[in-house]
Amino acid sequence: MERAESQDENVGKGPWLRFRRNKSLLVALVIQGLGLLFCLTYVCLHYYTLQAQHTYPPFESIRVQFTRCENGKCFLEIVQNVPETMTVQNNSIVINCDGYYLISLKGTFFLDVDVNLLYRKDWKPLLPLTKVRSMDAVTVAYLAYKDKIYLNVTSHTSGDPSSNNITVNEGELILIHQNPPGAYCFPKDGPRESDGNS
Missing domain, CATH: 1.20.5 (Single alpha-helices involved in coiled-coils or other helix-helix interfaces)
Structure with a gap:
């Protein structure tokens, strides 16, 4: 049980x-x-x-040197052995992409000069520097396709014949651009139109 x-x-x-x-x-x-x-x-x-x-946005940059300026216009030379994604045409840096650019300008002169970094004809300069012997300037500017960056250097000694030929020591211009998504960028292999902006 x-x-x-x-x-x-x-x-x-x-x-x-x-x-x-x-x-x-x-x-x-x-x-x-x-x-x-x-x-x-x-x-x-x-x-x-x-x-x-x-996919990263295109990165544009260039580093150019200038050692002399004649009649107000500086001669830009691309630094050798440095890969560049932008070009120099007629002593101007050609802008292919819309957007903000970091611009650095350095150099030393042997006399007092006015330096203007220009990008469009008849527009205010990006970097207006007056009566300088040396410069080390950085700015950020919005540039667009077909803009051309060029330097205009004038001397304050107008009676001196050498004032038309200005020597620059360690002159350097650097442009760096990071293209944001959706911004216009001209195709690298396409034809360029001349626009008379220089």
């Missing part, structure tokens, strides 16, 4: 033990499912980022 009673006691506890065991299995299954979902999401996102090519 004792045996029958113990079986009856186990029968009453049986569903409760099964429920606790099933509950534990259900919780473990949910945790495993969430882990699998997170792993699958990670793998898909990683695969997607590998498939999408990283």
Whole structure:
């Protein structure tokens, strides 16, 4: 009889033990499912980022030197062995992309001069410097396609014949541009139109 009673006691506890065991299995299954979902999401996102090519906006820059100026116009020379993405035409730096440019201008003169960094005909200069012997200036300016950057240097000694030929020591002009997404940038291989802006 004792045996029958113990079986009856186990029968009453049986569903409760099964429920606790099933509950534990259900919780473990949910945790495993969430882990699998997170792993699958990670793998898909990683695969997607590998498939999408990283495209950065075009980066334009140039570094030119100038050692002499004649009749107000400086002669710009591209620094050798430095890869440039912009060009010099007729002693002017040609702007191909709209946007903000960081402009650095350095140099030392042997007499007092006025220096104007120009970008459009009949517009105010970007960097107007008056009666200077040395310059180390930095500015940011918005430039557009077809603008041309050029230097105009004039001397204060008008009677001196050498005032038309001005020597510059360590003259350097640097332009750096990071093209924001959506800004206009002229194709590099396309034909250029002449516009008489120099």
